[in-house]
Structure formats: C-alpha cells, structure tokens
Amino acid sequence: MENMILTMTEDEWVKKYPLIRSLQNLQECFWINDKKEPFDSAVKKCALGMHDIEDASDRLTRFAPYIAKAFAQTAASGGILESPLREIPHMKRALEERSGVAIGGRMLLKCDSELPISGSIKARGGIYEVLKHAEELAVEHKLLSYTDDYACLAQPRFRDFFSQYKIAVGSTGNLGLSIGIMSAKLGFHVTVHMSADARQWKKDMLRGLGVHVIEYENDYSKAVAEGRRQAEADPYCYFIDDENSKDLFLGYTVAALRLKKQLEQMQITVDQAHPLFVYLPCGVGGGPGGVAFGIKSIYGDAAHCFFAEPTHSPCMLLGMYTGYYDRVSVQDFGIDNRTAADGLAVGRCSHLVGPMMHPFMSGAMSVCDERMYRLLAMMADTEQIRLEPSALAGVPGAVNLFGTNAGMDYLKREGLSASADHFTHIVWATGGSMVPDDVMRAYYEKGKALQSL
Numbered sequence: 001m002e003n004m005i006l007t008m009t010e011d012e013w014v015k016k017y018p019l020i021r022s023l024q025n026l027q028e029c030f031w032i033n034d035k036k037e038p039f040d041s042a043v044k045k046c047a048l049g050m051h052d053i054e055d056a057s058d059r060l061t062r063f064a065p066y067i068a069k070a071f072a073q074t075a076a077s078g079g080i081l082e083s084p085l086r087e088i089p090h091m092k093r094a095l096e097e098r099s100g101v102a103i104g105g106r107m108l109l110k111c112d113s114e115l116p117i118s119g120s121i122k123a124r125g126g127i128y129e130v131l132k133h134a135e136e137l138a139v140e141h142k143l144l145s146y147t148d149d150y151a152c153l154a155q156p157r158f159r160d161f162f163s164q165y166k167i168a169v170g171s172t173g174n175l176g177l178s179i180g181i182m183s184a185k186l187g188f189h190v191t192v193h194m195s196a197d198a199r200q201w202k203k204d205m206l207r208g209l210g211v212h213v214i215e216y217e218n219d220y221s222k223a224v225a226e227g228r229r230q231a232e233a234d235p236y237c238y239f240i241d242d243e244n245s246k247d248l249f250l251g252y253t254v255a256a257l258r259l260k261k262q263l264e265q266m267q268i269t270v271d272q273a274h275p276l277f278v279y280l281p282c283g284v285g286g287g288p289g290g291v292a293f294g295i296k297s298i299y300g301d302a303a304h305c306f307f308a309e310p311t312h313s314p315c316m317l318l319g320m321y322t323g324y325y326d327r328v329s330v331q332d333f334g335i336d337n338r339t340a341a342d343g344l345a346v347g348r349c350s351h352l353v354g355p356m357m358h359p360f361m362s363g364a365m366s367v368c369d370e371r372m373y374r375l376l377a378m379m380a381d382t383e384q385i386r387l388e389p390s391a392l393a394g395v396p397g398a399v400n401l402f403g404t405n406a407g408m409d410y411l412k413r414e415g416l417s418a419s420a421d422h423f424t425h426i427v428w429a430t431g432g433s434m435v436p437d438d439v440m441r442a443y444y445e446k447g448k449a450l451q452s453l
C-alpha cells in the first residue's frame, strides 16, 4: 500500500500542495503567505494581546534587581537582559555584490547572539518562564509579594525553598542552556532532556552547573515527549513545554518593546511609508513567533515578518503552507531534519504558534546549511560579528524580497513597490556568543571553504 500521511497519499499531498515537492528536493524556497490578514482582523482572532506583552515586561522589570545580583555581568544594565541593534552596511554591500540583487533600505542586525547569561534568543523565553514559575511558587507560599524588592530571591532561604522543586525541559541545546542556568541559579533541581545530536560543549556546560542532562538517540520531538511524560508523573516537577507554552511565547514578545526604543534612539521611523521587514530564524516557532507577535502588536501593518528555516527542517513553512501545522512533520514527507543549525533542527512546528501566527506572518523561507556557513564567514569578514550557523538563516530574506517574483509581487500587493529607500530590514541573529573559540573557528573555516567553491 502507498505511504499514507494522515488521510492522503504522498502523491495526493503533492498534487494539492505542489510546493511540498520543492521542500522534499531540499530546494531553497521563498513562500509568501496568502492567508496573511490586516493586523486588526488577525489580532481579533488571537487570544493574546498587548496587555499580555506588558504584563510579561513588568514581570521582567520586577526580577531585574535579582538578575543584577545573581549574574554580575548584568549589573551594568540593571538586570535587564537585552541585546544591541547594529547597522550592517558592509554585509549588505557584500550580499548585493554576491547576489546581484539591489537591496532597498537599511539593513540592521539584532544581536541576540550577545544576550547575557546564555548567548541566544532563548535567554528571552526560557529565562522568563523559569522566573514566572518561581514567582508563582514564592507568592503562593507567602514568601514573596509583587511589591517586594526581588533582590531578596538571592538569599539562601529562597534557594532552600526552590530546592524542593524540579524543572524539566526538552531541548536541542540553547533552550536547555537558558533554562538550566536560570533554574540552577534559583536553586531548582533541573533536568534537560536533549537530543543526542546536541553539541557536546552545551551538555558539558550544563553538567558543570549541576544540571541533570539526559540524552536521546531520537530527535527533538522525542526528547520533549519523554520529558513531558516523566514530569507528569511528579507533582513537584514543572515541565517547560517548548511546543505549547504560552509563557515562553510571551517572554519572547517583550523583545519588541525594547526594539521599539532602540529604533527610536537610532531615529529610524516605522510607519506605512517606512515599513519594517524582520527575518526570524525558526525552529519550533516560539522564539520567532513571539518576537513577531510583539513587533506586529506595536507596528501593525507597517511590519512584515518572515520565518527562516533550514532546507532540511522546514516544519513551519510546511505547517503554514498546508494549514496542517503540527499535524504533519517534515519526516512524514521524507525530509530528514538533519541540519547544522542548532535550535532549528525541528521537524514539527509548535501546536500553539503555527495556527496563532499564521494570519500575522508575511511568509517563510528555507535556507541550505551551506549558505548559512558561507554567510557566517561573510558576516565575520565584513562586520567582525561572530554568529552560530542558525543565526544567519534570516540574512537571505531581503535578497529574496527584491530578487524573486514572489517578493516583488508581495511588495506590489502591499503597495510598497516604489519606496524601497525607506525600508528597514532587521535580520534577527539568534545565537553565537557562547560558542567556544575552536568550534567557531571550524564554522568560519567551513564557510570560507564553501565560499571558494
């Protein structure tokens, strides 16, 4: 019998959704979302709103005095974890020369690679959810009230209290780092369920902090499922569910409030005549979805957000394009989910984020690993910025926008074909600063070798 995927054969899927063939062939795709809606109608269907983003932001502000105390490197920023926004004109020029495509407007890099504590976008959502859980426990047991100075959480009595509780998470690496480091600092017992292909240095670092790391031969979804199952059996264990968590999502959204301030400081206007394009590396979707939700909540129709995924793991593209979201995986279609892009090696998109973000997103694209490596070397050479491969996935976004018929049609449809000088492009650089020097050197050399092919 023919291979059935849900209720259809593979041939029936491809007939109905022809782009699947390109995904199966591991071609780089640039997909425009024809179900995108005007912001006002999209947000009406959404269970979350601006007040949720502000609530999350206020919570991070309450915790700032504790963070400043617990992590000395954050004292200068008062315990607020934020990353720089930098213009990358040399990279933009190199991209234009290499691709032969003129990119209208300015190109900026949001350097989440430099976020304190864990060096990736996961420092937003992962740390946020741990803090929220700690706050709930401490308030419930009348050890803390919302108006206290949270610096008190660094006292031994709180560590003793939290040490009765456990936190568990399934992770390909970076989420485990963020949650492991934060939970261990507060005093929780923490277990990270990791896919076996996670980087050795991440496992070593976590074990060095006293985090319990369990490795799984199978991929990421299996690690999450097993973590969830073990946690369910234990009432003292709180499971952080990367495929379903509203709190994780909200932790990421706060980035947009901070980005708005940074753009204002750079005197960059965003409005209908000065649109903002944001390209976000996507794994399960919580990080990029949360950031995109925040950005759309602030700028509405003036913001255009795209997900970027590896050609070997285009789970969100597949999920949104077919409308089957997490009911299909890339493996169902014979796509192997093997990529060097840590954090993006996800075969099935988030149950929460796929359907929720579909009406807000402008599109999604897939990028091959070789291109990420080449761009990694180009970024190092032109801007002296060190990123991990995943963090480069959004870079081709602007080239796709101006260099493809799909992109030009999109601009026309949005009424933007004439004014490209006023565009701002933000490439979200999601990780890199924690990568050990020898690993980074190997990445760079691989990129240089691929450039010369």
Ligand SMILES: *Cc1c(COP(=O)(O)O)cnc(C)c1O
Pocket: 120, 121, 122, 174, 175, 281, 282, 283, 284, 285, 286, 287, 288, 289, 342, 343, 344, 388, 390, 391, 430, 431, 432
């Ligand atoms: C996790 C991660 C992402 C994507 O975040 P998701 O929430 O999984 O979509 C992107 N880049 C890096 C470096 C990551 O670690």
